[in-house]
Structure formats: structure tokens, C-alpha cells
Amino acid sequence: MSLTEIQIKNVENVLRNALRNKFQTYKPETSSMPFHVRLLGKDRLALYSFIHSLSTNFGTSIFEPVAVTLAKGRFKNVKSHTSVGDYISTQSQNEIQRIIDNLITASSSPNKIKEIEAIRKVCKSGDMVRVKPTLVDLFLEDKNGVFYLFDLKTAKPNIGNFKEFKRTLLEWAAVILASNPDSYVNTLIAIPYNPYEPAPYNRWTMRGMLDLSTELKVAGEFWDFLGGEGTYKELLECFERVGIELRSEVDSYFASFNK
Structure with a gap:
């Protein structure tokens, strides 16, 4: 195991905070897409837009703080x-x-x-x-x-x-x-x-x-x-655990766009 329990905890906290902060500040695109909405639903369009928005600042909001957390151990x-x-x-x-x-x-x-x-x-x-x-x-x-x-x-x-x-x-x-x-x-x-x-x-x-x-x-x-060796694999597992943990929050957040 490359990462300590403290590092794993800190990495997962970075991920939780980044996602929840994004929920609080995210504003869906205002352009009208009537055909897309009727075919796919508002929630799926909102999810697509959210992922695109999150990806644009993934480096500063997630990769950089995670890198700092990992590097401090070595x-x-x-x-x-x-x-x-x-x-x-x-x-x-x-x-x-x-x-x-x-x-x-x-x-x-x-x-x-x-x-x-x-x-x-x-x-x-x-x-x-x-x-x-x-x-x-x-x-x-x-x-x-x-x-x-x-x-x-x-x-x-x-x-x-x-x-x-x-x-x-x-x-x-x-x-x-x-x-x-x-x-x-x-x-x-x-x-x-x-x-x-x-x-x-x-x-x-x-x-x-x-x-x-x-x-x-x-x-x-x-x-x-x-x-250290094996960090990449453990890091992916951190992302997966937080994704599973927050799945209900994510589903609930995007379900609200259909109301």
C-alpha cells in the first residue's frame, strides 16, 4: 500500500468538497434546446453540461490539491x-x-x-x-x-x-x-x-x-x-469510493432539474 490512511482520507475529502462545491455554484447553460430536452430529458442535459463544466477546472479544483496531498508524504x-x-x-x-x-x-x-x-x-x-x-x-x-x-x-x-x-x-x-x-x-x-x-x-x-x-x-x-509505486491504482480506487458514496446525492441533484 503506497498511500497512508491519512493521505487517502485527505484525497477523498478533496473529491467530496470539490463535487459539493460545484453543486452549490453550478449554473446550467441557459440556451434553449427543445429537441434535446424532449428526447433526453432536462436531467440528462444538465448532467452533460455539469460534466463539461467540471472538466474545465478539474486541474485546479481536483488534480492540483490531490497532487499536493500525495507529494507531501515524500x-x-x-x-x-x-x-x-x-x-x-x-x-x-x-x-x-x-x-x-x-x-x-x-x-x-x-x-x-x-x-x-x-x-x-x-x-x-x-x-x-x-x-x-x-x-x-x-x-x-x-x-x-x-x-x-x-x-x-x-x-x-x-x-x-x-x-x-x-x-x-x-x-x-x-x-x-x-x-x-x-x-x-x-x-x-x-x-x-x-x-x-x-x-x-x-x-x-x-x-x-x-x-x-x-x-x-x-x-x-x-x-x-x-x-510512490502503486499510487495511481490507489488513487483511482479513491475516486471510485467517493463516486459510490455520493451517487445518491448526484442522482438527487440532477433529478431536481425535471421538476
Whole structure:
């Protein structure tokens, strides 16, 4: 068993609270759909709309707090939705642009270790300029002082955005190194589940921009990294238990739309 009883309790509380809070704040779409209503019923349409609405903020309302709960058992410093800093060197900015240009033109292949070392060499060179980097969804520091910064994405991220994803990861590293050039920093994309299961996740779309061995964790890779081997399976069981527990509340809530 990877998760402690306290972790399981905390995860399940996150799920209960997220769902019940959504019930209190949810406002169904007001557009009239007379054919759909007569064919399927108001309750089913409300459920469909609710699921879509819940999915749009699943990351911040469920995945992020669950990730924090799991990571606190293994990492000494855990934060979510946080800033990594305010300054970056102009030479780091130039190096990041050079890396991205080379990847776009296929002049080089992604190699995160080499990219980080190239940025480290210039992290204090040139002027230090104030920036406002994208907030880190999940910031971790292990007992050895190694940093892991995660950007949580939807299960099927837009291919056209991979260039900006890569820039964000490199900028996070440059900002960390600007204040601590000797730090060991990892910046990664996390995708909480694999929509293609039981087939492997379709990683080829990211291959030209991301170093798949060091910049991407999908489904069990991510959750087991946070909580230990077997965490992903136990996490799914937590979701299932809470779903069964709250089923009558869910049914009652949506039945009210038929009144």
C-alpha cells in the first residue's frame, strides 16, 4: 500500500468538497434546446453540461490539491500554483530562443540535460530583467534540494501549443538558476491520465519539442512519482469510493432539474 490512511482520507475529502462545491455554484447553460430536452430529458442535459463544466477546472479544483496531498508524504517542500521568481538574465533569454529555434527547424533534438547546462552557463550573464513567468502548477523540492516544477495539462493538449510549453519549462529553469546557479532543477509537463488506455499514450506529437524521457510524465508515471509505486491504482480506487458514496446525492441533484 503506497498511500497512508491519512493521505487517502485527505484525497477523498478533496473529491467530496470539490463535487459539493460545484453543486452549490453550478449554473446550467441557459440556451434553449427543445429537441434535446424532449428526447433526453432536462436531467440528462444538465448532467452533460455539469460534466463539461467540471472538466474545465478539474486541474485546479481536483488534480492540483490531490497532487499536493500525495507529494507531501515524500517531498520536503510542496506548493501549488506558485511563482518561481521575478528575474531572468538577457543571455538566458537569448539561449532559450536559440534552443527553440533549433528545435523548430530540427537542427537539434530535445535534450533537456544539455539545455539546462547551456542556460546555467549564462544564467547570470547580461542584464537581469524583471519577468512574470507562468505560475507553476506544482512545485516540489526533495530532501536533497532537487527541484521539480510541473505544468499540469489536459489529457489531449493542443499540438500547436507545444512550442510555448517548451518555452515555459525553459524559462522556469532560467529563473530558478538566476537566483541559485548551482541548483538542480527539473521542469516537466504532467498529463494526469491517458485517454488512449489501454493503448500507450500518443507521445509522438511531442517528440520534436519535448525530451520525452525527462520532460513528460503521464498518468501512472506522474502519480507514482508523487506518492510512490502503486499510487495511481490507489488513487483511482479513491475516486471510485467517493463516486459510490455520493451517487445518491448526484442522482438527487440532477433529478431536481425535471421538476
